[in-house]
Amino acid sequence: MYCSIIQIKDVQMADEGTYDIIARNREGEAVSHVVLNVKVKGAKKAPPQVEQPLKNATVQIGNPVTLTAKVTGIPTPVVKWYRNGVEIQTNVKTDEKGISALTITAAQSEDDGDYMLNAENEHGQVQTSATLTVQL
Template sequence: MSPINRIPVLQNGTVLRLLGVQSSQEGRYSCTASNKVGRAEADTFLQITAPPRIITPSDELKVIAGHGQTIRCEVSGTPSPRVEWLKNNKKFDAAMAQASSNLHYIHFRFELSSFSRMKTL
């Protein structure tokens, strides 16, 4: 076992086995070989990707007509996921949606009597 993250090194040091890879393991890995006549080195960069995940979806919301309401959708994923808002299964006007890092939200300032969850992709 390698002391770094307890990664097993196999086959006389020629294989590095990464199991259950996590984002903390992303980085440059170097392999060096040496003997009495020289030394060789090769680098590999391990990039971790992750599927989109919705961290904090909004539940059903109710709002008084004429008041505003903000609906939030916090997402994660690598590369950063593209978020779309839908209303009744139709794409929503993207000009009303805003994003800050991995938090996407939409704010309504027009008349609504009640509102249910919006779907995200």
């Protein structure tokens, strides 16, 4: 029987992942996988918070418009956008600083309505909303 130990000193988040163990001899090979999850002791926790709310906007039909808001939280909140209560899954980007933007490249009359951003993590959820008016 053979025993092998791997020891990681000063564990960092970069050490997180799957480690493969391979044992080989003339009779064959055996493979095992170990998953290392790194948790930060005393890590901060914070519910989502709206730092910059959505603002009402008016746009001429055919013109571009971008709605933006900034939300923060630990862990980083999951952000979802809605128009008139229906989730929007395209043209949405959220950066690492928590700024979420919904871009409409050429506004149409059907883009007119109430927009809501919902941000949620394991510690809570927040919303911010605004109205987009599309003018002819």
